[in-house]
Amino acid sequence: MPRSIPVLFIHGLWLHSASWQPWIDLFRREGYDPSAPGWPGDPDTVDEARQNPESIADHGIDDVVDHYAAIIRGMDTPPILIGHSFGGMIAQKLLGQDLAAAAVAVDAAQIKGVLPLPLSALRATLPVFKNPANRHRAVSLTAEQFRFAFGNALSQEESDALYARWAIPAPGKPLFEAAAANFNPHSPAKVDTANSGRGPMLLMSGGKDHTVPETVTRATLKQYRHSEAVTEFMTFPDRGHSLTIDSGWHEVADAALAWLGRQNLETPR
Template identity: 60%
Template sequence: MAPTGTPVVFIHGLWLGASSWQPWVDLFTARGYSPMAPTWPGESESIELARSHPEDAAGFGIDEVAGHFAAIIEKLDRPPIIIGHSFGGMIAEKLLGENYGIAAIAIDAAQIKGVLPLPVFKNPANAHRAVSLSADEFHYGFGNAVSPEESEALWEAWNIPSPGKPLFEAAGANFSHNSPAKVNTENQARGPLLLIMGGKDHTVPEAITKATLKQYKDSSAITDLVEFADRGHSLTIDSGWREVAEECLTWLDSQTLTA
């Protein structure tokens, strides 16, 4: 029998594979939702294949990624809840602003246009490549709030090469009138949005999320903020993932969602 619950589309960010959402998919399924976690354009279905063919993921930018997920959503029988992490969180915001979802949750989301960017790769050539993170880089950017042993285990399990282009697009967003990082933050008719931030996140510091919240000041639509003060960027995949997932489920239960 086909699932009948409200659809949920999970969107991962850079350097993680789509399968990293599997515990969330299982939990949301158990709670009556119909979740899915699609790959990014050019991303192999397995972690091993993604690592073996990094060139397949190269060159995709924010518009291509957003369009890829929009096309997936358009094939659903009704608009979904969209949940994204890191750059996936930005994509979730972008799609919600364009009314592709009935609600969205953006977890440690990358900065949108209007938010001051953080430093990115020093090598401009990486804008056209797919790049990976070393175990040390992963520990600093993702796993700094967990033990070194857990961070290395997460890196070994989930790290994949990802396109560098979205990083450079986000970094230059405030200098481009038509930046792909632009989100319709003034949409009054969109569904509710929850922003989640990790207080120890090195990749998307809490200042980025708080600045993102301010970008929504001209919309009367619901925009909420939740902080996990002791969590880093790995909060969706590390041993504390369920606490974050339960917070998302509790928030969704509190909303009046209509397709």
Template identity: 75%
Template sequence: MTVPVPVVFVHGLWLHRTSWQPWIDLFREEGYDPAAPGWPGDPDSVEEARQNPESVAGYGIDDVVEHYAALIEALPERPIVIGHSFGGMIAQKLLGQDRCAAAVAIDAAQIKGVLPLPLSALKATFPVFRNPANKRRSVSLTAEQFRFAFGNAIPEEESAALYERWTVPAPGKPLYEAASANFNPHSPAKVDTKNSGRGPLLLISGGKDHTVPEVVTRATLKQYRHTEAVTDIINFPDRAHSLTIDSGWREVADTVLTWLRQQGLESGR
């Protein structure tokens, strides 16, 4: 009897964990054992998260990594971790720590050592950085801000619908930690990119992403130049930061499934 391979989905800032539900349904159909636990402090629903915005305030990168590491410890085997945005950074950290069998980092937030800082990324994160006090607070996006940061490559009506369905307040601390990473030798945004014994890693970028432009993902790939472990990159040239939740999500998910099979990580192994 084969045991389904566990898959842990990690969301990023401003999206609730339930935004992964279509992926969970698909991966379960493919024979995996998927789950999408929230970040520490995450309420169970979008509605509760909006009603209690400060429940996530003050949590940083290390808090999130330790939270997921503890959840992984309870699994029967090391999972595949798939993360989007800051979830992509978390996935890379867990992979570097040998806590998962493989990782997929989709439009992953900037790790320590990555230098490009495009103007669009600064604009997308301005709602947090405009007030230094936001480091200790939670921050919400307006529909217009979401449109620029996530939904710029999809119709305005779709962006508005996704905003209403999935967006939640997010802690400001991780963004401040990532922004200062290259000035802090002990930054929580540091990833063990030299670990040659780790499992395979897939980086995915969106060519129209304002929040994590393609140049950032390609600079992230260069950080792995000293490892012999599998490190691949795939770009979706016409997609933006909403690529995991918008109407084209299935193309991205199918690409991930194909890559996992190529790594010998098919379901029911």
């Protein structure tokens, strides 16, 4: 395949875009053209994000989609999208809008139509939902909350190290929007799951994920049953929500690379 194809990495809540750097280095070595621009309002560094949470606050799903859509429209070639958590939802929306060549959605946040809401997912997001005013604020996790939401499949030491390195405040608005999605016919969490002309998509899931349990990802897969486009599922049974940033990230990245290599993306869409 032409190795100049761009790859756009999209982070989710509570992680800085710089957490994609190992993936960027790997994909660049494989000949792709990778980048990981942050969400609207994201400062350039983890420290700046922690010091200026108000810059991140009150950005909703549509704001983030429009932000990345504008980046994509400035590219010469539709990119491959790789998104984690809410970044996985954003990737699905952009792919459904025919703005990407393909997408890999890793532990993607619930889209409209997905009904399972496991108790672990409620607990993982409780720091946001416990106060309705958090809809318009940026909310930080404690190291303990991060361990439950991200690092439950890791040692305490590794979870704490990832928290110290990558955790940043996150806007509460996307979580409130996703929670109300099935009651809102115009929800920003709605994805064009019936689009048969879009590029291929892979849904990846961590079997021990508390924040986006495998049942949620499997339910997401079912939402695409009316599309003839390639939609595949892959699970990592012993991994949690940290699977893109922890010591086992390479296995996930290699699997994404191998899957992309099978998708016949030689001709940009």
